[in-house]
Amino acid sequence: MAGIFTFIKQPSILLLETSVFLIPGIEKAIALFYDSSSQQTVCKELNNHSANSTINDFFISEPIQVQKIRNKKFQWQWMSVSQLPFEAVNNQVKQLTIFDELQNIVLCLGFNNPLDGHADLLFLYLNRNNSCFGVSDSNSSLTTNEKSIIGSLVFNSLNWVLQQKLTDSHTLISMNQRMQYLQVENKELHDELGKIKLLYGQSLVAICRQHLAAIETQHNVRFDFDAGAIQKIVSYTGSSNQLIEAIEYSAKIAINLNFGHPQSTIVLKSWELEFQDSNQNITSNIQHPVNERYLKTVHLLDKLESAACLVSNSKQRLTGENVGNACPSPISAPAITDALKNHQKKVLHLMEEFPDKWMTIRNEFRPIKNLLLNKQVG
Numbered sequence: 051m052a053g054i055f056t057f058i059k060q061p062s063i064l065l066l067e068t069s070v071f072l073i074p075g076i077e078k079a080i081a082l083f084y085d086s087s088s089q090q091t092v093c094k095e096l097n098n099h100s101a102n103s104t105i106n107d108f109f110i111s112e113p114i115q116v117q118k119i120r121n122k123k124f125q126w127q128w129m130s131v132s133q134l135p136f137e138a139v140n141n142q143v144k145q146l147t148i149f150d151e152l153q154n155i156v157l158c159l160g161f162n163n164p165l166d167g168h169a170d171l172l173f174l175y176l177n178r179n180n181s182c183f184g185v186s187d188s189n190s191s192l193t194t195n196e197k198s199i200i201g202s203l204v205f206n207s208l209n210w211v212l213q214q215k216l217t218d219s220h221t222l223i224s225m226n227q228r229m230q231y232l233q234v235e236n237k238e239l240h241d242e243l244g245k246i247k248l249l250y251g252q253s254l255v256a257i258c259r260q261h262l263a264a265i266e267t268q269h270n271v272r273f274d275f276d277a278g279a280i281q282k283i284v285s286y287t288g289s290s291n292q293l294i295e296a297i298e299y300s301a302k303i304a305i306n307l308n309f310g311h312p313q314s315t316i317v318l319k320s321w322e323l324e325f326q327d328s329n330q331n332i333t334s335n336i337q338h339p340v341n342e343r344y345l346k347t348v349h350l351l352d353k354l355e356s357a358a359c360l361v362s363n364s365k366q367r368l369t370g371e372n373v374g375n376a377c378p379s380p381i382s383a384p385a386i387t388d389a390l391k392n393h394q395k396k397v398l399h400l401m402e403e404f405p406d407k408w409m410t411i412r413n414e415f416r417p418i419k420n421l422l423l424n425k426q427v428g
Contacts, residue, residue: 062170065208070098083170084163120168126201129156159205251284258297278320296325306375321363347396351408358410368414
């Protein structure tokens with residue numbers, strides 16, 4: 051489960067929470083520090099009596115005296131309760147003095163706050179005897195030397211925690227700034243790439259229109275592209291030569307399919323643009339090697355399949371005449387019948403060897419269906 055880095059917390063709050071774990075048996079701790087969000091000195095208390103320690107807000111009754119201590123330069127000093135320059139009021143009770151246990155002694159620690167240049171104060175409440183340091187049967191009071199050692203150890207330990215917090219904070223800030231910079235840079239590159247792709251795609255459309263000019267002049271027609279076809283051209287990533295060949299091929303097929311009802315403008319649809327070599331060989335269509343003597347038959351079936359798909363997509367009947375007109379070089383229906391008759395044995399062999407190929411003509415084109423039916427009957 052994800053959590054929040056401890057060093058993201060307010061420094062004095064982090065020290066407040068750490069202090070109760072640093073010194074065994076500590077009863078409570080109070081932090082008095084400058085808060086940048088409210089721009090004033092605030093007071094927080096953590097009571098360590100219960101298992102669920104909570105941090106409470108307290109009211110500063112003598113802000114002038116508090117500020118005098120914050121103005122002093124010191125690392126640590128021991129104070130009695132009567133020397134504490136403020137009165138804290140619990141937020142659940144209208145007014146309550148919490149410094150009423152005169153037998154406790156208070157270790158005051160000062161940490162420089164770079165925001166206002168004064169010291170943030172941490173008050174730790176310890177017992178007068180040694181019991182809170184692991185000597186449970188000792189009732190003797192802490193000596194001056196022992197207090198000096200405790201003060202130095204606690205200050206150095208908490209100061210190390212504070213310095214680690216600052217180092218980790220700066221590291222995380224630097225990392226976040228770098229990540230934000232990379233995100234902005236990545237977005238700029240992405241936007242720039244998008245512009246380049248758009249310009250490149252627009253140039254491809256212009257090239258296609260340019261290469262259709264000769265066909266337009268020869269057949270007295272004008273070609274245009276619908277939105278889907280333009281998007282398909284813009285998204286094209288192959289070679290420009292193959293694109294031009296595919297566009298010219300589709301234009302010729304469109305002229306054939308519009309024979310008998312001529313139009314001044316022929317709009318090429320996206321489904322009419324097939325960006326593949328219409329004369330591609332068997333190795334690009336079939337996963338398994340084929341004997342070279344079947345290549346011409348494969349080419350014939352590929353050509354008929356491609357033409358049949360165009361006819362089917364244009365919602366026309368799948369007749370020999372329509373399929374022949376949709377071929378790159380138009381052929382008549384009788385010529386298709388003769389070609390299939392000459393390649394009959396090879397067609398049947400290929401249809402059996404590759405049952406997932408040429409599905410349109412296999413299932414819908416009558417000349418092929420008749421060949422397959424005759425084989426089953428025979």
